[in-house]
Amino acid sequence: MQRWALVVLTLLLCLWLSSVAAIQIVEFCPDTYTKNEPDEYLVLAGTGPLADLIISDSVGSLRFPPSAVLDSRAVIARNGTAYRQTFGVSPEYEMMDSSPAIKNMVRKGDLRLGNEHDQLILTDHGTVIQTITWPGDVAPKQGQIHIYADGAWDRRMLMIGQSQLAPATYDNVTLTAFVSPDSSAGVFYDAVNSARQSIDLNVYELTDPAIGAALIEAVGRGVSVRVLLEGGPVGGISPAEKGVIRSLQEHQIPVMLLGGVSGVHARYRYDHAKYLVVDDSIVLVTSENFKPGGFPEEGTSGNRGWGVRVSDPRVAAYFAGVFSLDWSGVDIAPAPAGPGGGEEEASGTFQARSPAATFSDTTVTPVLAPDTSSLITDLIAGATHSVRIEQAYIKNTSAGTPNSFLKAAIDDARRGVTVQVILDSAWFNIDDDKDNDEMVAYINQVAAAEHLPLEARLADLTAQDLVKIHNKGVIVDDRQVLVSSINWNTVSPNENREAGLIIDSPGVGAYYAAVFATDWDARSGSSGGKIGRTVFDPLKGGIAAVVLVMIALAVRRRRA
Structure with missing residues (x-):
């Protein structure tokens, strides 16, 4: 007992x-x-x-x-x-x-x-x-x-005040895929013009007067419109954006700035998202700011960017919830009224090659930074045969270690996955000592040193009649696609408010893979050996080799 x-x-x-x-x-x-x-x-x-x-x-x-x-x-x-x-x-x-x-x-x-x-x-x-x-x-x-x-x-x-959104996935979703400059304007204005009740718009920069006019027309139909913008974009709020803001305010459209309150710490380094929610049933997510280069008129050149219009109340409700969280923060304030001017215009002719396409029975997972941006690493790390990456730029950490997304892609190549990388070649992304041409050289040096199925190229903008590559896209195994505003640097996925979608669909994968292939294969024949093909400079390659040796030694020391 x-x-x-x-x-x-x-x-x-x-x-x-x-x-x-x-x-x-x-x-x-x-x-x-x-x-x-x-x-x-x-x-x-x-x-x-x-x-x-x-x-x-x-x-x-x-x-x-x-x-x-x-x-x-x-x-x-x-x-x-x-x-x-x-x-x-x-x-x-x-x-x-x-x-x-x-x-x-x-x-x-x-x-x-x-x-x-x-x-x-x-x-x-x-x-x-x-x-x-x-x-x-x-x-x-x-x-x-x-x-x-x-x-x-x-x-x-x-950080204090930031959201803690959990991952969510939605099946049986119907969406329309589009690319800029080919078909972005048509899909965008169709979404705005379809509104009957509400439009909630969140974007880093809004400088296109045509987009402003479409929002004003929506108000005339009795639609409630709210606009949330970044309060301190790099270079400040441009005269063109001030002009659009003034026009919207003159028609009683509330325009708020996130991070626009003096003496109050902003929740996010930048509000860099680019999306709008229509009637709580449609959400449009894109890599492009709402500028003429992102949504140019038909036949006009612009940026290379990707976007999707999702027709699903569940996905729209998710983004509506995000918008409500960001709209209600203590760090937002009305955009100050002021004179505008210098309206931006897209220029150059363009022959559209990629019309928008609609797909049903897709699976969609929202990606919000900083909340769920780690899903991008998981996406890349899960590749089995191919990863196609098109980015405005890729920046390694300040300590010189590889960007976490790039590291995942290089690790894929070490497992035998074919990895292709396209980066922008506009002058402002290749003019300095540590930008896209050096990054392309670094990636190709890694590939050569380790005999990897990995290659990087600078886009041939001339051959494609493009202004710049502003995309932030990834295609995995030609069936999973990331469309987002998230740049490949340290701040964007960790400190900014960003928005995107991971779409799982063979049809959507094939659509964007075809666009990627066009950009990858483009050759103008007049680039002087720098734009539109693999870049390898012996001096830069030697520097990259030294960097690789230093990284290897650092890793060995850490392991020891």
Whole structure:
């Protein structure tokens, strides 16, 4: 009998210990934007009693009130009122007594989360069950919320105010694929002109007066139109955009700037998305800004870009939700009215070769940066026989290590997957010492050194009558296609608001593969050996070789 009693007690003890061990710190923000960080906080998640847990650092400690129990998660803020002002909701507990509606922690000393270095220790009955140290477990950055998920800290960079959208996939979707400059304008204006209730538009830059006029016409039909723009684009808001903004405002169309509030930290480095939602049933997603070069008149030259018009209420609802989140932030403000001018115009003639095409029974997965941009790496890494990449540019990290998307593509080639890369050759992308021509040379040097099925080329703009390559597209195995606004640099997937779609469809894959092949094979015969074909300069190749050796040595040191 005593033996059975001992077994039961042991089991109960193990169950109790496991319930406590399941509680852990899963989120914290030590360095907020508020002076002296009264709104700093941490989050516990799990289930079980809290009275015997202690949270401490090297200076102070916190205990929970007697009888406290955790049934899911709880926020412990330094000052509950300050936390509410920043995050819009009250925490469950606070360290400093600021409100009778918020339960107080029992303090010993003064636990404050250090901005640049500190630690958090979670103990139960004197036994340490979790330790978090920074720098170390996380890299401190002002405004960053550190999240523990899937066994690791900070799988994505989450800044204060940013969304945390989960991946979603939709089957049996009907969509229309199009490319610029061939067929973009027709699809775009058909979508806008079909609106009967609402248009929500989010784009980095809107300079095309024809697009502005179409939105004004929609308002005349009784359509509710909202426009969200980037508040601080590179080079500032252009006179052409100011002119469009003024026209929209004169017709009572609200135009808001994301990141346009003085003294308020923007949630995103740039609002670089390019999409619109029509009547909560249609969403148009593209790589192109709403400028004449992205949506030129028929027969007029423009940028190479990709886009899709999705006719599906489920996908439209997803993007409508994203728009609502971004529209309601504290960092948006009405665009200032002001004189415009210098309207941009597309120029040059163009013979369209790729009409828009409609496909049914596709599978669509939205990709939002920074929330789910890791899906791009997963897409590329899942290739089995081919990856075709067309980008405005590719930038490696500031430390010189390969761009994460490019690294995934090179790793594909090391597995025998054929990888092709087209980059823009407009002067502003080949004029400096570290831009597209050097990147093409680097990629081809890697291919030559390792005998990989990997090749990069600069686009022949002359042969294609294109202004520039502004695309951010990927085709995997000729059936999965990425259409998005996400550039291949460090900031775009990690810090910007970006929007895109991964489409799984053999038909859509074949459509974009044909467009890619046209761009890949284009030759003008007048490029002087630089544009439209593989670029390999002996000097640059030698530099790339040295870089490869340095990277290899660095990797060996890390492994050692």
